[in-house]
Amino acid sequence: MDIPKRILVSCGTGIATSTVVAKAIEEALKDRGMNVTIRQCKVAEVKSLADDADLIVTTTPVSKDLGVPVIQTLAFLTGIGKEEVIEEIIKALES
Amino acid sequence: MSETIPNLLDPNCVLLKCNYTQAEEVISAVGMRLFKEGYVRDTFVQAAIDREKQLPTGLPLAGGIIAAIPHTEIEHVIKPALGMVTLKTPVTFQNMVSPEEMVPVQLVFLLALEKPKAQIEMLQEIASVLQNSVIVEELLNQRTYKGIIKILKQA
Numbered sequence: 001m002d003i004p005k006r007i008l009v010s011c012g013t014g015i016a017t018s019t020v021v022a023k024a025i026e027e028a029l030k031d032r033g034m035n036v037t038i039r040q041c042k043v044a045e046v047k048s049l050a051d052d053a054d055l056i057v058t059t060t061p062v063s064k065d066l067g068v069p070v071i072q073t074l075a076f077l078t079g080i081g082k083e084e085v086i087e088e089i090i091k092a093l094e095s
Numbered sequence: 096m097s098e099t100i101p102n103l104l105d106p107n108c109v110l111l112k113c114n115y116t117q118a119e120e121v122i123s124a125v126g127m128r129l130f131k132e133g134y135v136r137d138t139f140v141q142a143a144i145d146r147e148k149q150l151p152t153g154l155p156l157a158g159g160i161i162a163a164i165p166h167t168e169i170e171h172v173i174k175p176a177l178g179m180v181t182l183k184t185p186v187t188f189q190n191m192v193s194p195e196e197m198v199p200v201q202l203v204f205l206l207a208l209e210k211p212k213a214q215i216e217m218l219q220e221i222a223s224v225l226q227n228s229v230i231v232e233e234l235l236n237q238r239t240y241k242g243i244i245k246i247l248k249q250a
Contacts, residue, residue: 011150012146012149012150012152013146013150013166013167013168015166015168015169015208016164016166016206016208016218017152017164017191017218019214019215019218020218020219020221020222023215023219024222043150059191059192060150060191060192060194061192061193061194072192073192074154074155074191074192076222077154077222077225077226078154078155078156078157078225078226079156079157079222079225079226080155080156080157
């Protein structure tokens with residue numbers, strides 16, 4: 001059994017948009033048979049938590065030099081480009 | 096179908112076809128309603144305005160309409176609720192994904208969140224309403240609370 005990949009999902013307060021994004025990613029990846037662990041945080045906490053993540057997905061801008069791939073997207077809120085972002089997430093986790 | 100949103104949307108906290116000119120004004124007007132109805136503390140409005148400046152919430156939607164979903168820390172909230180504003184002429188907010196970009200907003204949901212996990216249904220319903228451009232258009236056309244609820248129940 002593979003060790004689940006860790007996704008850190010961040011937004012401004014760590015309670016609103018990241019909740020929607022985390023749930024949407026969890027469901028989309030489950031449908032594809034992928035097992036991941038998702039942690040939510042405030043954008044201000046990203047830097048200190050980045051080391052424990054394989055991928056960061058964020059709605060608000062974060063620094064790009066965290067040593068972990070960062071995907072910034074509103075797709076899970078607006079629906080625009082959602083499928084493409086899911087593919088991008090899968091690709092980032094597989095690499 | 097939205098079930099949670101209609102329950103959280105107090106008729107006194109829905110302002111339709113408004114003529115505001117600034118984001119602060121919009122947040123303050125509907126935020127004061129939430130305060131008067133006992134959903135949030137007296138610190139909520141300022142906290143939501145400040146937070147919107149630092150971490151804006153403008154969301155360009157699929158149909159070309161732009162929404163905003165201001166909110167703030169849970170400590171300013173007494174019990175979960177939603178405020179809603181539709182704007183006759185768009186008001187400038189900043190884009191969530193690129194805060195330096197100003198965007199003309201027509202639909203605002205002010206979120207009073209108490210516990211994130213407990214309000215997952217509300218957040219998901221808002222996301223699904225925002226993803227439906229027909230529903231968003233319809234919401235902007237409504238003149239009454241009743242009309243809004245009817246549309247949301249179809250969503």
